[in-house]
Amino acid sequence: MDVAAIHEELSARAQDDRFFGAVRIDRAGVPLLRAAYGWASLTWRVPCSLDTRFDTASITKLFTAAATLQQRDAGAFTLDTSVIDYLELTGTAISPEVTPYQLLTHTSGIGDDADEEAGENYADVFLSRPNYSVRETADFLPQFVHKPPNFAPGQGCRYCNCSYILLGMMIERATGMSFRKYVTEHIFGPAGMQRSGFFSMDVVEPDVAEGLTPIVAEDRHESESAGVTEWRRSIYSYPPIGSPDGGAHVTVDDLVNFHEALVRGALLGPDSTAAMLVPHEDYRQRPPGLHRTGFGFEFETIDGRVRSYWKEGINTGASGMLKHYPKPGVTVAILSNLEEGVWEPLKMIDELVGA
Numbered sequence: 001m002d003v004a005a006i007h008e009e010l011s012a013r014a015q016d017d018r019f020f021g022a023v024r025i026d027r028a029g030v031p032l033l034r035a036a037y038g039w040a041s042l043t044w045r046v047p048c049s050l051d052t053r054f055d056t057a058s059i060t061k062l063f064t065a066a067a068t069l070q071q072r073d074a075g076a077f078t079l080d081t082s083v084i085d086y087l088e089l090t091g092t093a094i095s096p097e098v099t100p101y102q103l104l105t106h107t108s109g110i111g112d113d114a115d116e117e118a119g120e121n122y123a124d125v126f127l128s129r130p131n132y133s134v135r136e137t138a139d140f141l142p143q144f145v146h147k148p149p150n151f152a153p154g155q156g157c158r159y160c161n162c163s164y165i166l167l168g169m170m171i172e173r174a175t176g177m178s179f180r181k182y183v184t185e186h187i188f189g190p191a192g193m194q195r196s197g198f199f200s201m202d203v204v205e206p207d208v209a210e211g212l213t214p215i216v217a218e219d220r221h222e223s224e225s226a227g228v229t230e231w232r233r234s235i236y237s238y239p240p241i242g243s244p245d246g247g248a249h250v251t252v253d254d255l256v257n258f259h260e261a262l263v264r265g266a267l268l269g270p271d272s273t274a275a276m277l278v279p280h281e282d283y284r285q286r287p288p289g290l291h292r293t294g295f296g297f298e299f300e301t302i303d304g305r306v307r308s309y310w311k312e313g314i315n316t317g318a319s320g321m322l323k324h325y326p327k328p329g330v331t332v333a334i335l336s337n338l339e340e341g342v343w344e345p346l347k348m349i350d351e352l353v354g355a
Contacts, residue, residue: 021037055315060245070272076174123236157283168244198248307327
């Protein structure tokens with residue numbers, strides 16, 4: 001793999017503000033590239049480093065999936081348990097037939113607070129409700145529990161953030177701990193993710209990247225020169241602290257540490273480890289068998305073989321990817337504090353891996 005070409009491309013993108021972030025690429029556990037680019041804080045001109053913690057957005061769902069399987073292994077519930085009965089959430093639009101398995105694989109059909117596949121914008125959720133009022137897992141409930149389902153449980157596959165909110169509530173009910181405390185102690189700790197955490201935007205925390213969105217002049221004022229770019233901080237676009245569906249902050253090294261710990265069985269028992277590393281359902285709106293979903297991860301399969309599995313994250317002021325290619329044994333972790341930061345570099349990496 002030509003990691004020098006990847007480094008050159010990322011450096012060029014950082015020069016013209018198209019990529020701020022960090023990347024790590026390993027083969028068989030040996031780092032081929034560990035580097036940071038651009039600005040962690042454009043306001044104060046603080047450069048990104050390998051110690052910078054980035055918002056992972058939906059990559060957080062991997063930690064929730066692992067925590068869910070830990071509690072399944074502990075006997076708190078099964079993957080066929082009725083979520084509504086377990087949480088005592090009566091009087092909602094969610095069917096009592098919905099199970100943790102369906103929540104993990106996005107096959108529950110429940111309504112989402114911002115349905116990405118329907119083109120809904122997550123920031124619009126907070127037009128009539130202050131985002132800073134959503135701090136605890138249960139605070140999300142009014143945003144989705146009364147929305148009609150998209151399909152009957154198990155009869156489709158549609159990406160749903162709030163599926164993982166319900167899983168987080170099950171973890172809290174099972175353990176008597178807050179979701180963030182549980183994941184910090186039982187996922188980040190055993191995985192050696194020493195710099196990872198859930199950091200609130202209204203609390204000073206060192207080495208946390210500033211989420212940014214570029215805005216062009218024509219969006220600001222007609223008299224300004226078109227094409228001139230300024231920047232907006234992403235402080236009003238989502239809740240002030242991470243939750244089971246997104247928002248944990250990690251370094252690229254810690255993201256690789258998570259994958260390594262998962263694969264070697266440091267987080268889950270043998271059966272649950274195996275279950276998390278294989279696909280379970282087809283994305284039904286796509287060609288059968290090519291793009292499948294599992295417990296947190298998604299899978300690309302070719303002729304029945306898993307070419308790669310991954311979890312991506314995207315939000316205003318955040319993008320990221322953890323991706324593994326089994327045949328060449330290559331793991332990629334890339335995090336950015338720009339919403340569009342990682343996608344073009346990832347295409348290049350994917351072509352160079354060519355697994």
